[in-house]
Amino acid sequence: MQNYNSKFKINKDFNIVIVGVGGQGLITLLQIIAEAALSEGYDIKSSELHGLSQRGGSVEVHVRFGKKIYSPLIPQGKADLIFGFEAQEALRGAYFANKNTSFLVNKFIIPIPLEKSLSEEQIAKTLNSIGKRVVLLPAADICREKLGTDVVSGIYLLSLAAFKNLIPINPDSILKAIKKIIPEKYLELNVKTFDLAKKAKDV
């Protein structure tokens, strides 16, 4: 898998944009990534939004790690990975993409009130024309079917990203961070989600 000989797996900053709709748990995912990156010795910066913008509106959070990070915001076109918790929001997040960017997107549409939703085909086509590696998968459906709830879709996507080498962090570090961040009550469900992603990594 990865080369663990050097202290860091990456020489440049690694930039992750997470996009979705307020209330989908984006900040929890950000916390897990930050904690996992810290455990691997990286410097970290992240930026999130609270309050008004969280109430079901478009939400975009940033997390960056590397040797030394200054700005908490990722510059336009500088994302290495874009997590889309919602497919239409993933398109909005393309502002941060370049031709080497990977997309990992929940094939899941939350309609925008009074607007016609974009079709999954349209979204897939557009994303494929932008990024290098585009993974669109029904994480919400998978989690609902196998675990009985889709609240863990984000954890599923993140775990999958680690197993698929879309993120230069050891899956073990992600699991440790999940155990540190997720409250005791929900931990078992989240660990199960991580295991589910492990089994699905080759899909």
Next chain:
Amino acid sequence: MLNKSNKKIILLGNEAIVRGALESGVQFVSTYPGTPASEIGNTFFKIAEKAGVYFEFSTNEKVALEAGIGASFSGLKTLVAMKNFGLNVALDALLPFVYTGTKGATVIIVADDPSCHSSAQSEENSRGVAFLAHIPILEPSDPQECKDFVKLGFQISEKYNIPVIVRTTTRVAHQKMPVVLGATKNTKSKIQKGKFVKDPKRFITLPPRVLEMKKELLDKIEKIRNLSEKDTLRINLNSQKTAIITSGISYLYVMEALNELNLSLPVLKLNFFYPLSEKRIKDFIKKLKKVLIVEELEPFLENEVQRLAKEANCKLEVVGKKLLPEIGELKPEIVTQAIAKFANKKYSPANGRYRISVPKRYPQLCPGCPYWLVVSAIKKAVDTNKVIFGGEIGCYMLFGNPPVKLQDYLSCMGSSAGIAHGIKKASGQKIIAFVGDSSFFHAGIPALINTVFNKSNPLIIVLENETTAMTGHQPHPGAPVEPNGIKIEEIVRACGVKNVKVLDPINQGEFIKTIREFMAKPEVSVIVSKRPCIFVKK
């Protein structure tokens, strides 16, 4: 948050502020919640008892500051936190406090929100208050500095008996990074008592003493300026003729941009916005041909440098808002572009091709929110084209977004009823004014009394959901931690309002009937719409 020291943990800017206060031995903390400052109160709410710190959510920011002033006068180390608009509310109490000065060291946190991510009403730049109040303002750029500057603020306050503002912005307050922890001083789990010792010369601002106090204040500021001179950071010690002056979050974007452009321009980072490091700036600009001032919003710093350049280097070209926007927050790509232009370096952003048009997704009331029931009743009860709807600050300001669209004006906390009264007097048109429960206690009551005293007849709907929902579900006087808060309907009646009903909006029929009945009344009417927020735990 409490015990570990010499460790590096990931903290949000606001959490780092709490930690900085604990490491300074803070004893008294008061706040009114407001994004992007809310997590300061939320964190203290959780840990205060264990840390031996007195903590309260006050009724509004002015009252929070006044509580803090009382604690400081009694010798306690005090922290007061608020968002920018809270500072406006508290301003009346702030100015005399800077004159009297502190007894217990006092730090005031003010969080600005450039781009108005979580703010209606205006894009406020609270740095301006320095010119009005002569209060020192420190500007951290990241969570580590949030912690360090709070400690510095307490030290300055301790030494010069003056309150100090630590001003953050959204991208500082809601930024996370690993922060190195120091030892906390709050080792006692018992809340410490202060003592107010009578000292009229110190605490009474009556003239002619007040003008002596102003003189003392201005003297203090010059002493603190000496500290400010030493507390700047110079990066890239070469002697180029072009350079950058910056502070706060903008500093991080400058460093990002210089790396991206592979430039090594000298940078002067200011930690104090007020009093400004004038000597240091003059020294820095003396031999320059041009300097770029990188700051968000109004060109306060640019104007100051312009002024100093007249004395230090009158040929200096001072560039700022010519290359940077005055509206909206800065972003790394904006700063990179500005610096590239300033330094005549070619730069094209990584892409501009992927700005895909997706319809705007507005924030919404939560599914199951009791406010939907109020909206539904109103839409059935009245012709919404013929009624004016007064909005206010809270979740219900989302009434302005589609599909609800029940909002014809929106201003500050407590203003829906105040403005409704004016419209009524001026035009006699039909009005429904919304006010949340926390807003009602914050600033709604004087406006309600005014409708009685000066006789107007709007319908005021108090949306009682038993929490301060928008900012993260903090308690308020009507819904304190222990049950049985102050009853809003009793206050309304005591203000002299005759038409008052407490209704659960789930009873749509009665709600609709009451709206119609109250709209026809010649005096002010109040419906207290009582149904808890879906996040209130019972």
